[in-house]
Structure formats: structure tokens, C-alpha cells
Amino acid sequence: MKKVRYTSIDGRGGFYALLGVLGLFILAGLGAAYYMEHNGHWVTGMDNQTVWGLPHVFAVFLIVAASGALNVASIGTVFGKAPYKPLARLSAVLAVALLVGGLVVLLLDLGRPDRLIVAMTYYNFKSIFAWNIILYTGFMGFVAIYLWTMMDRTVRKYYKLAGFTAFIWRLILTTGTGSIFGFLVGRQGYDAAIMAPMFVVMSFSFGLAIFLLVLMAAYDWTGRPLGEALLMRLKNLLGVFVAGALYFVIVFHLTNLYATEHHDWEKFILMGESVHTKVFWLGQVLLGSLVPLGILYSKAGRSRAWIAVASALVILGGFATMWVTIIGGQSFPLVLFPGMEVVSSGYFDDVAYHTYSPSFPELVLGLGGVAVALIAVVVAVKVLNLLPSSLADADVDPHHKG
Amino acid sequence: MSDPKKETMDQGRRRFLGAGAAAAATIAPGVTLMQVASAKPDDQPVSDKNRWGLLIDTTKCASGCDACVQACNEEFNLQPQHGPRTDPHWIRKVEVRDTATGRTFSLPMMCQHCENPPCADVCPTGASFRRDDGIVLVDRHICIGCRYCMMACPYKARSFVHEEIPEEDKNVNAPRGKGCVEACTLCVHRVDKGRQPACVEACNGDGHKAMIFGDLKDPGSEISRELKKYPSTQIRADLRLNPGVFYKGI
Numbered sequence: 342m343k344k345v346r347y348t349s350i351d352g353r354g355g356f357y358a359l360l361g362v363l364g365l366f367i368l369a370g371l372g373a374a375y376y377m378e379h380n381g382h383w384v385t386g387m388d389n390q391t392v393w394g395l396p397h398v399f400a401v402f403l404i405v406a407a408s409g410a411l412n413v414a415s416i417g418t419v420f421g422k423a424p425y426k427p428l429a430r431l432s433a434v435l436a437v438a439l440l441v442g443g444l445v446v447l448l449l450d451l452g453r454p455d456r457l458i459v460a461m462t463y464y465n466f467k468s469i470f471a472w473n474i475i476l477y478t479g480f481m482g483f484v485a486i487y488l489w490t491m492m493d494r495t496v497r498k499y500y501k502l503a504g505f506t507a508f509i510w511r512l513i514l515t516t517g518t519g520s521i522f523g524f525l526v527g528r529q530g531y532d533a534a535i536m537a538p539m540f541v542v543m544s545f546s547f548g549l550a551i552f553l554l555v556l557m558a559a560y561d562w563t564g565r566p567l568g569e570a571l572l573m574r575l576k577n578l579l580g581v582f583v584a585g586a587l588y589f590v591i592v593f594h595l596t597n598l599y600a601t602e603h604h605d606w607e608k609f610i611l612m613g614e615s616v617h618t619k620v621f622w623l624g625q626v627l628l629g630s631l632v633p634l635g636i637l638y639s640k641a642g643r644s645r646a647w648i649a650v651a652s653a654l655v656i657l658g659g660f661a662t663m664w665v666t667i668i669g670g671q672s673f674p675l676v677l678f679p680g681m682e683v684v685s686s687g688y689f690d691d692v693a694y695h696t697y698s699p700s701f702p703e704l705v706l707g708l709g710g711v712a713v714a715l716i717a718v719v720v721a722v723k724v725l726n727l728l729p730s731s732l733a734d735a736d737v738d739p740h741h742k743g
Numbered sequence: 744m745s746d747p748k749k750e751t752m753d754q755g756r757r758r759f760l761g762a763g764a765a766a767a768a769t770i771a772p773g774v775t776l777m778q779v780a781s782a783k784p785d786d787q788p789v790s791d792k793n794r795w796g797l798l799i800d801t802t803k804c805a806s807g808c809d810a811c812v813q814a815c816n817e818e819f820n821l822q823p824q825h826g827p828r829t830d831p832h833w834i835r836k837v838e839v840r841d842t843a844t845g846r847t848f849s850l851p852m853m854c855q856h857c858e859n860p861p862c863a864d865v866c867p868t869g870a871s872f873r874r875d876d877g878i879v880l881v882d883r884h885i886c887i888g889c890r891y892c893m894m895a896c897p898y899k900a901r902s903f904v905h906e907e908i909p910e911e912d913k914n915v916n917a918p919r920g921k922g923c924v925e926a927c928t929l930c931v932h933r934v935d936k937g938r939q940p941a942c943v944e945a946c947n948g949d950g951h952k953a954m955i956f957g958d959l960k961d962p963g964s965e966i967s968r969e970l971k972k973y974p975s976t977q978i979r980a981d982l983r984l985n986p987g988v989f990y991k992g993i
Contacts, residue, residue: 381906381921388828389902392890452888452903452922459885463868470867470891526861526982527897675899677852677978678839678993684847687812687835688899689828 343736345427347492347726350563356723363716370709373702374449382452386699390689391671395699396450398663399707402547403443403714404477404518405540406659408511409548409582411436411484413575415511418487418504424571424738428556430727433488435555435718436511436548437481442714444477446707469520476514483507492726515541522666529606530670535596539589543662546582550655553579555718557649559728568734570741576648580637583655587630590662602679609673610665615694617669620661629658668697785935794877795934796856796959796987797943798966798975801848803953804946809836811851811954814945818930820914829905831919833927834942839993848992851942851954854879854900854927855978855986862892862901871924877959877987878929888922897979901926929987959987 350356377385387394414432417425448454464471487507490500519540525531553575560567594611597603610621633651641647672694677683683690722728734741815821815834823830834853840846856879863871863879870886873879881892881901893901907921916932919925930940939947943954957966966989969975975989 378922382903383825383829383905388905389832389893389899390828392893392903452890452924453886456885456887459868460887463870463885465863465866465869467864468867468869468891470865470889474867521891524865525895527895527979671894675897677837677898679979679981680843681839681841684838684840686837687809688832688837688852690835690837690852690899 345737346730347430347728348730349724349726350559350722350728352723355562356719359719360716363712363719366712367709367716369705370446370449370707370712373705373709374454376702377706378449378454384700385703386697387703388697390695391668391697393667393671394450394697395668395703396446396706396710397667398660399710400443400446400450401518401521401667402659402663403439403446403710405515405544405663406547406551406656407436407439407443407544408480408515408518408541409544409546410439410552411507411511412545412548413552414487415504415508418501419508423740424574427729427732427737428552430488430491430725431556431559431718431722432552433484433491433507434721434725434727435552435714437484438714438717438721439548439551440477440480441717442710442712445713446710449706469517469524473514473517473521476510476517480507480510480514483510511544512541515544518544522670527675528670529603529673529676530610530666533593533596535589535593539586539593542582542585542589543659546579546586546655547659549575549579549582550652550659553652554649554656555715557645559722560732563728565728566731566733566736568732568737568741570734571732571737572645572648573643576637576642576651579652579655580634580642583630583633583637586662587626587634590625590630605676606673609694610669613694615669615672615696617665617672621665621669624661625658625665628654629661630655633658671695672697789875791875792960794858794959794987795929796877796957796966796989797929797940798955798957798969798989798991799850800953800955801850801990801992803951804849804851805951805953806838806847806849808849808949808951810945810949810951811942812836814941815853815927818941819917819919820912822909822912824906829903831902831904831925833900833902833925850990850993852898852900852978853942853988854929855898855984855988856927856929858985858987860984861895861897865891865895867891874931878931878934879926880928880931881924881926883918883920883923883925886923888924890924892924897982897984 385394411432413425414429416422417429448457460474483503484507487503490496490503516537519537522531523533523536557567594607597607609615610617612618633654636642636647636651674690674692674695677690685691689695812834819833821831821833834851836849837852838847838849856877858877860871860873860879863873867889868885868887870882871879871892872882888903890903893903901924903924904919904921908919913919917928933940939956943956946952946954955966955969957964959967961967970989973991975991976993977986977989
């Protein structure tokens with residue numbers, strides 16, 4: 342194995358075109374946020390029944406994926422797998438970038454985003470949301486230190502420690518994100534301890550899918566070699582993570598199906614007439630899990646194009662998962678009187694389910710968050726020496742037999 | 744800040760009312776109609792010696808009557824704006840049918856003023872809080888509008904202010920503003936002055952008398968005596984949040 346040489350990208354015409362396109366998405370996102378804040382949330386599809394809408398689907402997806410994107414670095418540092426080490430810098434930067442993208446969306450969807458300083462100065466330590474504010478800022482700090490230990494020889498001795506800390510912190514962070522839903526006692530779709538580990542495994546899957554796409558795009562667009570064996574390792578790992586996430590989804594629903602009190606909720610998600618049932622089966626299970634598994638573990642999985650398709654489908658499935666979890670969870674009416682039915686109500690307690698149609702500005706805000714994450718990565722690979730000049734198998738894997 | 748002269752006047756009035764209530768209690772013990780005697784003077788902090796609550800008799804609550812809802816909307820000037828999905832609902836009427844027996848009943852739903860409120864648990868800034876006397880409120884100065892409390896509330900008791908509130912609709916009884924979450928305050932502005940919540944007053948005024956307001960910690964209060972005498976329940980009592988709102992006839 343040769344010594345890995347990290348260089349920044351040249352960044353000519355295509356680079357600036359990409360910056361321009363992402364910049365436009367960011368501007369549009371800011372415009373959408375301004376429009377929604379200026380008028381109030383009534384211009385969105387959200388209401389007092391569905392209080393978290395499409396922006397939360399984007400934000401939570403990005404935050405979950407952020408912690409997962411760090412995994413590639415962790416596998417190198419914490420588990421000592423040499424072929425992953427050259428990827429660690431990109432992995433760390435992508436992780437922070439995705440988190441920032443998600444947080445921007447979350448912040449701009451607040452009723453009072455101007456009160457950010459309040460959120461940073463008033464803490465209710467019983468609130469999982471308050472813990473998350475600390476977990477997010479801590480994550481950025483620890484990953485930045487981790488990256489520093491990778492890039493600066495003078496602090497190299499702290500590399501292992503920083504890698505371990507970031508790895509443990511990211512596990513806590515995703516536990517916190519899952520618990521935002523797991524701790525909600527009053528709603529049928531949440532209130533389950535399994536949501537925390539389920540989110541952790543989902544983060545492995547979503548984060549790696551994004552990492553793979555970013556890696557392949559970066560190496561393809563800059564004409565740098567990317568080894569076949571390395572890619573095979575990564576795509577096989579993605580398959581394991583996708584299967585793992587699906588396993589947690591199955592256990593979550595099986596547990597609910599066993600308990601009579603959750604039958605109505607399960608019927609609503611698994612066999613209901615709402616859009617959430619379709620999003621669950623088609624988006625989350627079929628396109629987001631089974632098809633990518635089929636691609637990754639078949640002959641097609643040897644093709645870069647198919648690996649990219651599988652990764653894109655995992656990301657699509659991730660959005661579907663967040664939709665079903667966040668929107669579907671709120672769509673099912675609160676059970677106010679177990680064993681009884683609400684005949685009529687002055688406030689939609691008597692409906693089979695609450696409907697929600699996202700507005701265009703919500704979508705634009707969400708996409709703006711994605712653009713923030715991507716532009717941060719694009720700028721970072723230009724200004725920092727993050728990408729190895731070559732990821733050819735002979736250059737990265739000491740055990741590679743060419 | 745409030746006017747010191749007015750405070751003195753208020754205190755005088757309070758002393759007078761307090762003395763009146765004490766006299767009423769002496770003349771006819773156990774027949775007090777109002778809880779004026781336990782109202783705290785403005786210059787004293789809220790204390791956990793009281794816990795304010797409601798008892799709602801669903802057998803007296805008339806189907807189709809929404810006097811309580813109207814009174815609340817009037818008290819806080821809650822005006823419809825862009826449709827029922829986003830309009831504020833601090834209290835609503837609900838008709839329920841027992842699927843096993845076919846029995847139906849009607850009741851008002853509002854913030855249940857839990858002893859362990861999930862809204863306050865999840866609020867990142869502490870804007871959602873429970874006063875020592877059991878009233879659950881939102882501090883509009885530090886609410887960031889994240890709506891996590893609305894996700895956590897098992898009663899859908901809270902509303903998010905989805906639009907600008909016109910200047911002429913603003914009301915001194917509760918500050919309201921776009922982008923914050925709000926809910927029933929148990930008419931804290933009235934309770935602190937020894938008065939009954941607007942919904943209770945309206946229900947009594949209508950002759951239904953389905954709602955009793957009072958101090959759950961005062962064994963002599965009408966609400967405590969009724970609760971001791973007759974069976975009652977709390978909505979979603981299984982969650983063990985110990986709401987301050989009790990219902991009879993569910």
C-alpha cells in the first residue's frame with residue numbers, strides 16, 4: 342500500500358456550475374422560508390393536526406443520515422479497517438454538512454426562528470429536544486476535532502481518541518433523534534423504545550447511501566481512480582445496513598400487531614386507505630429496501646450504475662420512512678377514549694385520519710436544506726485536502742491482490 | 744408594570760371579597776358557591792397549597808350546546824381566520840359513543856392541566872410549564888414555535904398560531920402572537936382574581952351547571968366534595984398524567 346496523498350479538487354467550470362445550481366436551490370429555500378414565516382404557517386399544508394410537515398421529513402432524514410455518514414470514518418478508526426481510512430475525511434465532512442443542512446431546515450420551520458438565541462440559552466433538561474440541541478452542537482465539535490486529528494500531524498496522537506469519541510457521540514445522537522418520537526406517550530404510532538435503535542440502524546443505511554453517491558460523483562467528475570474492490574466492500578455493507586433497518590421495521594410492526602391496543606394503528610398503516618400505506622409498502626419496503634437489496638446482492642451489484650441506482654433508492658426509501666413515521670404518525674387520530682368512538686367533534690376528533698398535503702414552499706425549503714449540505718461538501722473538497730488522489734485498490738488496501 | 748394605586752384598590756377589593764366569602768362560609772358552612780377565599784393576593788407568589796381543577800358532569804352537558812366554547816372564544820377573542828384546521832381551538836365539544844353499550848354522551852375538551860404534563864416535559868426551552876397551583880401555561884416570551892408540545896399532548900389541547908393576529912383582535916387576557924403555541928389557560932387571569940373560568944361561568948349561566956371549578960386540595964371545596972361523593976374519571980387516566988380535569992358519567 343502506498344502512502345495516501347490527499348489533494349483538493351481543481352474545480353473548474355463544472356465546479357462553479359454545481360455551486361451555482363446548489364446556490365439557486367438555497368436561495369429558493371430561503372425565499373420559501375421567508376414566505377412561510379412572513380405569512381404564518383397557514384400558507385403551508387401543516388395545521389393543528391399535522392404540526393410537523395414535509396420540512397421535518399427533510400430535516401430528520403438529513404440529521405439521521407448525518408450520523409450515518411460518519412460510519413465510514415468510524416469503521417476505519419474504531420474498527421481498524423484499513424481500506425476505510427482514506428475515506429474518513431470525506432465521511433467526517435459529509436456528516437457535519439448533512440447535519441447543518443438538516444438543522445437549517447428545522448430552524449427555518451420554527452414558528453419563531455428569530456428566537457434561536459432563546460433555544461440556545463434556555464434549557465429544559467427533561468426535554469429530549471433540549472438534549473438534541475447539545476448533541477447536535479457537540480457532534481459538530483467532536484467531528485471537527487476528529488477531522489483535525491486526521492489532517493494535522495501534530496495532533497495525530499489524539500486521532501484514536503477523537504475517532505472513538507465521535508463514534509460514541511453519534512450513537513447517542515441518533516438515539517436522541519429516534520427518542521424524539523419514541524418518548525411520545527400519547528400517540529399510537531410512537532411511544533416505543535425500539536425507535537431509538539431503529540433510527541441508529543436506519544442512519545447507517547441512509548448515511549452510507551449518500552456517502553456512496555457523493556464518493557462516486559466526486560471521483561467520476563474529477564477523473565480520479567476509484568477501486569472496484571473498495572466499492573464492492575461499501576455496497577455489500579450498504580446491503581447489510583438496509584437489511585438491518587428492514588429487520589427493525591419488521592420487529593416494530595410485529596410487536597404492535599401482537600398488542601390488541603395497537604391493532605387499529607397497524608391496520609391504518611399496513612392496510613389503510615391513506616397515502617401512508619402506499620408510501621410504506623411501495624416507498625419504504627419495496628423501493629427503499631427490497632429492490633436495493635436485490636440489486637446489491639445480484640450480478641447487477643457489480644455495476645457502478647446499479648450501485649448508484651440502489652443508493653438512490655435507499656435515499657428515496659429513507660424519505661418514505663420519514664414520511665410514514667412523521668406524517669403517518671400524526672395522521673392517526675389521538676385515542677382519547679379507548680374502547681369508544683367519537684361521533685362528532687368541534688375539532689376533527691371524529692375523522693378516520695387526518696390528511697396533509699405539503700405545499701410547494703415546504704418542498705422548496707426541504708430541498709434548500711439538501712443543497713446546503715451538498716454545497717458545504719463541494720466547497721470543502723475544493724478548499725481542503727479531503728479526497729485521496731487515488732482510491733485505486735492497490736493504493737488503499739494493503740491486502741489487495743491486483 | 745402595574746399601577747401601584749390600582750394594586751391598592753385591587754387589594755382593598757380583594758380584602759372585601761375575602762371577608763365576604765369568609766362571612767358566607769361562617770353563615771352557611773359548606774355552601775360556599777365561589778372559591779374567592781382561596782384566591783391569592785397579586786403580591787404573593789402562586790403556591791402549591793392550591794390545585795385548581797374542573798369537574799365536568801357529562802350527564803348534564805347538553806349535546807349541541809357550545810356555550811363554553813363561545814365563552815372561551817369571547818374571553819380571549821379567538822377569531823376564525825383561515826379555516827378550522829388552523830384556527831385556534833382552546834376548548835371543543837366532543838360527542839362520544841360507547842361502542843360496547845351504545846350509550847352516548849357529550850363533553851367539553853380542553854387542556855387537562857396535567858400534574859405531569861408531557862407538553863412541559865418535551866418543551867426544549869421550558870416555555871411550557873406548570874404553575875405551582877397546577878395551571879399549565881405557555882410562556883410566549885420563550886416559546887420558539889417548535890410544536891413538540893403539540894406532538895406530545897395526548898389531548899390535542901394546543902393550537903399553533905398560524906397567522907398574524909390583527910391588532911384589534913389582541914386581548915389583554917392572554918398575550919397571543921404568530922408562531923407560538925397556545926392553549927386553555929384555565930382563565931388564569933380570572934382565577935388569580937378569585938373568579939371562575941369563562942367556560943364554567945357560561946355553563947352555569949346557561950343553566951346546565953355541568954362544570955364545577957375549584958381547588959382540588961381544599962377538602963371543603965365543592966369540587967373536592969363532589970369528587971369524594973361520586974365516581975369520576977380523567978381522560979386517558981391510563982397515562983397516569985393526573986390531569987386536573989375530572990369527568991363524571993364517562
